[in-house]
Amino acid sequence: MTLPELRNRHGEKLDSAFHPGRRENALLVLGHSGCGAIKAAMKAETVPGQISSLYPYLRGAVQQSGGNISKAIDANARAQAELLRTSSTVIRDAASKGGIKVTAGIYDLGTGKVTLA
Numbered sequence: 001m002t003l004p005e006l007r008n009r010h011g012e013k014l015d016s017a018f019h020p021g022r023r024e025n026a027l028l029v030l031g032h033s034g035c036g037a038i039k040a041a042m043k044a045e046t047v048p049g050q051i052s053s054l055y056p057y058l059r060g061a062v063q064q065s066g067g068n069i070s071k072a073i074d075a076n077a078r079a080q081a082e083l084l085r086t087s088s089t090v091i092r093d094a095a096s097k098g099g100i101k102v103t104a105g106i107y108d109l110g111t112g113k114v115t116l117a
């Protein structure tokens with residue numbers, strides 16, 4: 001499976017926003033508590049906009065969760081980080097050379113705390 005084209009908040013493609021010469025490069029895939037997209041995917045509900053187009057990418061995490069939304073959110077963040085590590089040749093090459101770290105975390109909306117997965 002390949003990722004849909006991802007852009008950062010400045011509209012730059014992730015590959016383009018990545019600067020191989022910088023030592024501090026890191027990508028953090030941040031899931032969040034109570035995620036509506038994950039909830040909807042677990043129920044296979046129809047949702048507005050493009051969220052339903054993400055269902056194929058959420059399905060694996062939902063299947064691993066045993067119906068537990070926290071487990072699904074965690075599994076999804078980890079899976080998306082792994083997809084980033086492996087599907088982008090730029091990121092994959094840099095990660096293999098230690099030039100970038102791709103990791104996952106969960107943002108708890110209730111406490112404001114981020115826990116790295």
Ligand SMILES: [Zn+2]
Pocket residue numbers: 032034035036037038
């Ligand atoms: Zn969400």
